[in-house]
Structure formats: structure tokens, C-alpha cells
Amino acid sequence: MPELPEVETLRQHLDGVARGFRVQKIxxxxxxxxxxxxxxxxxxxxxxxTIHHIDxxxxxxxxxxxxxxxxxxxxxxxxMSGRLFFRDRSDAFQDIPHxxxxxxxxxxxxxxxxxxxxxxxxxxxxxxxRMGPEPLDPDTFxxxxxxxxxxxxxVKIKDLLMHQERVAGLGNIYVNEVLFLSRLHPMRPAGTIPxxxxxxxxxxxxxxxxxxxxLGTSSDLDFEGTxxxxxxxxxxxxxxxxxxxxxxxxxxxxxxxxCPACDTPILRMMISQRGTYYCPTCQTL
DNA sequence: CACCATGTTCCTTG
DNA sequence: CCAAGGAACATGGT
Numbered sequence: 535m536p537e538l539p540e541v542e543t544l545r546q547h548l549d550g551v552a553r554g555f556r557v558q559k560i561x562x563x564x565x566x567x568x569x570x571x572x573x574x575x576x577x578x579x580x581x582x583x584t585i586h587h588i589d590x591x592x593x594x595x596x597x598x599x600x601x602x603x604x605x606x607x608x609x610x611x612x613x614m615s616g617r618l619f620f621r622d623r624s625d626a627f628q629d630i631p632h633x634x635x636x637x638x639x640x641x642x643x644x645x646x647x648x649x650x651x652x653x654x655x656x657x658x659x660x661x662x663x664r665m666g667p668e669p670l671d672p673d674t675f676x677x678x679x680x681x682x683x684x685x686x687x688x689v690k691i692k693d694l695l696m697h698q699e700r701v702a703g704l705g706n707i708y709v710n711e712v713l714f715l716s717r718l719h720p721m722r723p724a725g726t727i728p729x730x731x732x733x734x735x736x737x738x739x740x741x742x743x744x745x746x747x748x749l750g751t752s753s754d755l756d757f758e759g760t761x762x763x764x765x766x767x768x769x770x771x772x773x774x775x776x777x778x779x780x781x782x783x784x785x786x787x788x789x790x791x792x793c794p795a796c797d798t799p800i801l802r803m804m805i806s807q808r809g810t811y812y813c814p815t816c817q818t819l
Numbered sequence: 820c821a822c823c824a825t826g827t828t829c830c831t832t833g
Numbered sequence: 834c835c836a837a838g839g840a841a842c843a844t845g846g847t
Contacts, residue, residue, distance in 0.1 A: 536825035566842085593826080614826055615844080632844085650843050652826060661827080689836075698827080705825055786825095807839075809823075 536612055538669070538703030539746030541593050544618060548595075549588040551620065555644065556584045557637045564634040567648065568655050579657050580608060580637075592665050592702030606657050613652030621645055666700045669739050675701070680732040684724035691727065692720035692805050695739075704739070706808045708746065710786045712738045719817045720803075720810045749782065785811040 560577045562568060568576040583599040589607070590596065597608040612618070616634075620642045621627045627636055627643045635646040635655055646655070666683075667674035683700050684691075694700055695709050704712070713720050715738035718731065727735070780787060784794050789802035793813040803810050 540825075611826085614824070649845065650824090650826095652842070654827090687836090693837090696826095707825055806837095808826095 536593055536614060536616075537705035537708050537746075538590075538593060538743055539708070539750050541595060541612065541703070542590055542747050543750035544612075545588050545590045545595055548618065552585045552597075552644065553587060554584060555637075555639045555642065557581060557639065559638040561628070561636040561638070562634075563636075564648065564651055566651055567634045567646070567653055570658060571656060576655070576657075579606070591662055592668070592698055593705070594662060594665075596662075609654075609656050609659065609662065610646075611654045613648060613650060613654065615649040615651075616653035617647045619645055619647075664699050665702045666698060667702065669701050669703060669743055675736070675739075677729065677733045677736045680736055681729060684727060684732065687724040689724050690720060690805060691718055691722045691724045691735075692810060694724045696806075696808075701739070703743070707783065707786045708742055710811050711784055712742050713817060714785045714812060715742060717816050719819045720805055720812055722819060785813065787811065 557580055560581060562573045562576065565573050571579070580599075586598045586600045588595055588597050593611060595610040595612075597610060599606075599608060610616075610618070621630075623638065623641050623643055625643070627633065627645055630645060630647060632647050632649045632651075633645060634648040634651065634653070637644040646653070667679060669675045683694065687694065692709055692713060695704050695712065696706065710720070712735070716731070716735045718727065718735065785800050788800045788811060790799050792798070793800055793816060796813065796815050798813055798815040800811055801814050803812075
């Protein structure tokens with residue numbers, strides 16, 4: 535569920551339904567998720583607390599809590615396959631496949647399911663402290679900032695944009711879309727892009743992410759993938775909502791299909807071990 | 820069986 | 834110290 539738009543969609547949803555939720559009991563089925571804390575330390579920090587509100591930073595959710603250390607929010611990262619949703623307390627939530635963490639409240643249970651187990655629940659802020667600016671914040675993210683991080687760098691522009699210490703929240707799907715919109719080849723050395731190109735790139739990042747959040751929050755999402763409508767996420771299981779989301783990508787996952795701009799077949803290559811999709815006519819080196 | 824998958828972190832090499 | 838490249842993590846879908 536991973537990139538900024540999906541996390542923001544989840545944040546908005548949860549912020550509206552999780553405020554005031556009091557953690558009565560904690561179940562940790564996959565201890566790896568709460569690293570580096572021990573399960574007992576994690577439970578001590580979270581037990582008895584109430585959710586005050588939920589923020590986002592890059593791909594991280596920050597769950598602010600009442601009743602305990604006020605400056606230590608619970609930080610959640612969904613990794614590649616994390617899902618978060620509420621179930622009734624009467625449901626057999628403990629039997630949900632790949633349930634990694636569950637927070638039991640008075641009448642609901644906040645369930646965290648993570649098939650691959652790359653996600654993380656922690657109170658450790660170290661990875662947040664090094665994170666780059668929010669791409670949707672015009673005060674810190676603008677063409678001049680892009681110019682600053684690109685200058686004198688030979689790194690491929692795709693790798694640079696996916697580096698969370700440079701820009702927070704872009705991942706492998708949306709970076710492909712952004713580069714297509716910007717007409718930039720994914721392997722273009724960052725330092726060779728002239729200022730006008732960086733202005734276009736900045737605009738493409740804002741447009742791509744803003745539009746994805748807009749679609750994510752306005753669509754009738756099948757949150758849990760079961761048709762129930764409460765729970766979470768719409769991408770990664772082969773349901774109807776999933777297909778609708780995929781259809782709006784211009785190049786991601788579209789190897790061999792015609793470029794939306796010029797009909798040249800989309801190519802796929804590997805960059806840093808990630809599938810990279812681009813139009814060889816529109817995006818030249 | 821082979822290959823691919825929305826991500827981060829750690830290690831090695833230069 | 835920095836940058837680049839790659840493997841590892843764990844599991845499922847096609």
C-alpha cells in the first residue's frame with residue numbers, strides 16, 4: 535500500500551474513525567514488525583493510550599497519543615504489503631491470515647495485516663529525522679530545492695527521486711509516472727537537467743501526487759478488499775477497485791502498450807533492481 | 820520452477 | 834565522509 539498518496543488516503547480515513555480509540559489490549563503476532571523495540575517494551579509504551587490524531591510524514595503514519603508520553607507518537611510504516619483496518623471486537627480477528635499486530639479497543643479492533651512483513655510499528659524516530667521535504671509543501675519543496683539536490687550529482691534521476699532523504703514519499707509507481715510527465719529518461723544523470731527541466735519536474739511531482747490523493751479519497755474504495763467498505767486499501771489484490779487504480783497509470787506496468795502521447799510501445803528496464811517503465815520516444819537521454 | 824512485486828536497511832567497494 | 838551498487842528481509846501471485 536506504500537507510496538505517499540496511499541498513505542495519505544489511509545491517514546485521512548483513519549483520522550476520521552480512530553480518534554478516541556483506547557488501546558485496551560495488544561496482540562503482536564510478528565515480533566519483527568515492532569523492531570527495534572522488544573514486544574514487552576512496545577506494549578509498555580502503547581498500552582492504555584488513546585489515539586488523539588494521525589499525521590503523515592512521507593510514507594510514515596504518525597499516531598499521536600494521549601495519556602502517556604505526549605512527544606512520542608507511534609510511527610507506522612506499511613512496507614510493501616501492510617494493511618490497516620477496523621473490525622468489530624466480536625469478529626474472529628485472530629484468525630485473519632498474516633495478522634501481524636492487533637489493538638483491541640472497547641468495541642473495535644484495529645488490525646494490521648502484513649503478508650511480507652516489511653512494515654514497522656515503532657517509537658523510534660531516527661528514520662524520520664533524516665527524511666527529505668514533503669513534496670506537497672511548496673515552502674520546502676520547489677524547483678530551487680530540486681536544483682540544490684541535483685547539482686553536481688551523477689546519480690540517475692529516478693534513484694534520486696526515490697531516495698527518501700531527498701524527497702519524502704515517492705516510490706516506484708509514482709516516480710515512473712512523474713518521469714513520464716516530465717519527459718525525462720529515468721537514467722538521466724540528475725546534474726545534467728537544466729533549470730526549466732527541474733521546474734517541469736517539480737510541477738509533475740506535485741500534479742501526480744495531488745491527483746492520486748484526490749482520486750484515492752474520492753473513489754468508492756473497497757477498503758478491505760471484501761466489499762465491506764471499511765478497513766483498508768485498494769491496490770495489490772485483484773479486485774475491481776485495484777484494476778481501476780491500475781488503469782490510471784500512464785506507464786507503470788504497461789510494458790508493450792502504446793504510449794498515451796505518441797503510441798510508441800512502452801519499454802521496461804531494471805534500475806536499482808526495480809521495474810522501470812518509460813517511453814523511449816518521449817523520454818530521451 | 821522462474822520471475823516479479825507499492826520498501827528500507829545494511830554491507831561492501833571505490 | 835560520501836556515493837554507488839547489490840543483497841537481504843518474507844511471502845504470494847502469475
